[in-house]
Amino acid sequence: MDLQNITYLVVGATFALYIGIAIWARAGSTSEFYVAGGGVPPVMNGMATAADWMSAASFISMAGLISNMGYGGGLFLMGWTGGYVLLAMLLAPYLRKFGKFTVPQFIGDRFYSKSASTVAVLCLLTASITYIIGQMTGVGVAFSRFLGVSNEVGIYVGMGIVFMYAVFGGMKGITYTQVAQYIVLILAYTIPAIFISLQLTGNPIPQLGLGSDMVGTDVSLLARLDEVVTDLGFGKYTTTTAGSTLNMFVYTLSLMIGTAGLPHVIMRFFTVPKVADARISAGWALVFIAILYTTAPAVAAMAKMNLIRTVTPGVVMKGVDPYSADAQIKADERPDWMKRWEKTGLLKFEDKNGDGRIQYYNDKTKNEDVKKKAEAAGWKGNELTVNADIIVLANPEIALLPNWVIALVAAGGLAAALSTAAGLLMAISAAVSHDLVKGIFKPDISEKGELLAGKISMAVAIVVAGYLGLNPPGFAAGTVALAFGIAASSLFPAIMMGIFSKKMNKEGAIAGMLSGLAVTLFYVFAHKGIFFIKGTDYLDVIGGANSFFGITPEAFGAVGALLNFIVAFVVDKMTKEPPEHIQHLVESVRVPRGAKAVDGSHAH
Amino acid sequence: MDDNGKAYWSATLGLLTKILVIWFLVSFGAGILFADALNSIKLGGYPLGFWFAHQGSIYVFVALIFIYAKAMGNIDRKFDVHED
Numbered sequence: 001m002d003l004q005n006i007t008y009l010v011v012g013a014t015f016a017l018y019i020g021i022a023i024w025a026r027a028g029s030t031s032e033f034y035v036a037g038g039g040v041p042p043v044m045n046g047m048a049t050a051a052d053w054m055s056a057a058s059f060i061s062m063a064g065l066i067s068n069m070g071y072g073g074g075l076f077l078m079g080w081t082g083g084y085v086l087l088a089m090l091l092a093p094y095l096r097k098f099g100k101f102t103v104p105q106f107i108g109d110r111f112y113s114k115s116a117s118t119v120a121v122l123c124l125l126t127a128s129i130t131y132i133i134g135q136m137t138g139v140g141v142a143f144s145r146f147l148g149v150s151n152e153v154g155i156y157v158g159m160g161i162v163f164m165y166a167v168f169g170g171m172k173g174i175t176y177t178q179v180a181q182y183i184v185l186i187l188a189y190t191i192p193a194i195f196i197s198l199q200l201t202g203n204p205i206p207q208l209g210l211g212s213d214m215v216g217t218d219v220s221l222l223a224r225l226d227e228v229v230t231d232l233g234f235g236k237y238t239t240t241t242a243g244s245t246l247n248m249f250v251y252t253l254s255l256m257i258g259t260a261g262l263p264h265v266i267m268r269f270f271t272v273p274k275v276a277d278a279r280i281s282a283g284w285a286l287v288f289i290a291i292l293y294t295t296a297p298a299v300a301a302m303a304k305m306n307l308i309r310t311v312t313p314g315v316v317m318k319g320v321d322p323y324s325a326d327a328q329i330k331a332d333e334r335p336d337w338m339k340r341w342e343k344t345g346l347l348k349f350e351d352k353n354g355d356g357r358i359q360y361y362n363d364k365t366k367n368e369d370v371k372k373k374a375e376a377a378g379w380k381g382n383e384l385t386v387n388a389d390i391i392v393l394a395n396p397e398i399a400l401l402p403n404w405v406i407a408l409v410a411a412g413g414l415a416a417a418l419s420t421a422a423g424l425l426m427a428i429s430a431a432v433s434h435d436l437v438k439g440i441f442k443p444d445i446s447e448k449g450e451l452l453a454g455k456i457s458m459a460v461a462i463v464v465a466g467y468l469g470l471n472p473p474g475f476a477a478g479t480v481a482l483a484f485g486i487a488a489s490s491l492f493p494a495i496m497m498g499i500f501s502k503k504m505n506k507e508g509a510i511a512g513m514l515s516g517l518a519v520t521l522f523y524v525f526a527h528k529g530i531f532f533i534k535g536t537d538y539l540d541v542i543g544g545a546n547s548f549f550g551i552t553p554e555a556f557g558a559v560g561a562l563l564n565f566i567v568a569f570v571v572d573k574m575t576k577e578p579p580e581h582i583q584h585l586v587e588s589v590r591v592p593r594g595a596k597a598v599d600g601s602h603a604h
Numbered sequence: 605m606d607d608n609g610k611a612y613w614s615a616t617l618g619l620l621t622k623i624l625v626i627w628f629l630v631s632f633g634a635g636i637l638f639a640d641a642l643n644s645i646k647l648g649g650y651p652l653g654f655w656f657a658h659q660g661s662i663y664v665f666v667a668l669i670f671i672y673a674k675a676m677g678n679i680d681r682k683f684d685v686h687e688d
Contacts, residue, residue, distance in 0.1 A: 085627050211650040212648065249632060253632075287666055590616070
């Protein structure tokens with residue numbers, strides 16, 4: 001069977017599975033709709049959380065980014081996993097004990113203020129909607145690349161599938177579908193990695209392969225990679241940091257607290273039966289996430305190695321000088337996968353010096369030695385550009401793996417994007433129907449009415465997300481920074497202070513959230529434009545790019561969070577204590593005993 | 605808060621502090637601030653600082669959550685505030 005038909009078959013089978021699960025897990029009550037009835041066992045909840053968390057960005061983009069960045073790419077690995085430690089210890093068990101459906105509801109009740117809850121809804125919606133645009137775009141790209149349909153058709157199909165299981169199944173349908181999606185995506189990620197690790201190092205476990213010797217030699221893969229890349233003018237793979245040590249530090253911290261503050265992740269911990277389960281559930285989630293996250297660095301380094309092997313065949317294994325006359329591959333003998341990806345525009349080759357061969361090196365290097373060698377060899381600049389996003393998808397093709405593996409990777413990419421989109425839609429729907437409609441506009445709405453409002457708001461959210469996916473506002477890359485910045489600078493500190501400071505009052509919390517949010521938006525917009533509108537950036541106002549101690553806008557969330565804490569404590573000291581019953585509420589949230597099934601009733 | 609409640613909360617905070625110190629040391633310490641120094645030590649083919657940033661801290665994170673969940677369960681029972 002050819003690649004196209006196998007891909008149809010594998011992707012079709014996974015979709016049939018998701019829809020089957022959705023029919024089986026239809027939600028009947030608001031509790032089943034929002035929190036799956038609070039009855040999901042911890043291991044299964046961990047698996048669903050992992051699928052929810054690992055988006056198209058983790059699956060498709062991350063290894064490619066690490067491949068280009070080397071050591072500095074570790075900030076994604078540590079940042080997107082370390083947040084779970086914070087989540088497990090600082091937020092999840094206490095929010096589960098609090099026992100309500102949504103994050104804004106906790107903030108509203110704890111800070112005895114509708115305004116606080118409204119600010120939280122606003123933050124939640126902005127973070128979730130910006131995040132979901134990227135997912136829908138990812139769905140469209142994956143469909144059009146692998147199924148040969150147009151981008152638009154891809155997004156419509158994706159919207160239809162998510163609609164089926166999210167609207168009818170609610171959190172219960174989403175949770176069980178995500179378990180299936182996790183299994184698909186993790187197989188799709190690890191199987192090619194195992195093959196490639198075997199080819200390069202003879203070790204089938206990628207995590208060990210990355211620390212092993214190259215097959216048939218006694219030089220370790222990383223040591224050889226360091227030599228090869230520095231020879232071509234790139235930074236040393238194992239030591240090149242991301243900007244500066246300070247930037248890497250702050251960036252990692254921002255991703256960690258952003259992870260812990262993202263509402264669609266926090267929501268997952270309302271679905272477990274007990275407080276103790278919320279703690280252990282975060283551990284299981286991280287186990288399942290770690291399987292992909294510890295494989296990613298191996299995929300990254302090995303893809304870099306394979307790319308160099310493809311362009312300059314004798315260099316890696318036989319130690320041929322890449323600058324010698326016939327070391328580089330002839331352009332018309334380049335492999336088919338390169339030609340296939342050239343059509344997408346994500347891989348580009350341009351014969352700058354007209355010698356009919358491909359030269360791949362860093363032509364912006366400051367290494368005089370490399371510059372001299374390149375000049376002596378008659379090289380006129382780098383001739384091959386590879387978009388980071390194709391590394392994972394092209395990986396099985398680069399390593400010449402069988403067609404079914406390529407088909408599986410397509411299904412995996414779709415599973416990653418769909419599962420995250422569904423989780424985000426759930427968070428949006430709950431915020432709108434539960435926190436806005438029931439909490440503020442129409443408190444006397446019946447359970448049936450609320451369920452209907454939830455389904456309608458989810459359907460609207462799907463259409464909006466689909467529309468934005470079809471007409472991406474051209475800010476996909478910047479929006480991730482915004483989503484994490486908001487979660488880190490506004491939601492995380494507010495929830496944490498709500499639990500760990502009995503005396504924190506509403507004035508402090510609101511002032512903290514607003515100032516953390518404002519300063520983060522100010523810094524992000526200065527770089528990326530006001531609401532990402534091109535031409536409205538105002539870098540000169542803040543004194544140039546990354547002017548705050550060289551910190552990039554993506555890394556700024558941690559600074560916003562710090563300001564949030566400081567402002568909150570200062571304002572708290574100047575205003576009056578929270579009422580007695582709120583202090584009792586905090587005391588009761590801190591102990592597990594008496595945890596009830598999660599319900600949605602508003603306390604006042 | 606009664607005395608038992610106070611003692612329970614301070615035991616909880618003590619555990620959190622210990623876990624957070626290790627969390628910080630493996631990632632921000634070994635993976636970032638001291639990575640260069642640690643790279644002179646090799647773990648198989650891995651320079652140690654690089655290993656912490658790309659592998660080690662993730663393994664430690666996983667272990668930390670399970671240790672926390674276990675220790676927290678013990679504290680709950682010791683102060684008799686566990687769920688039924």
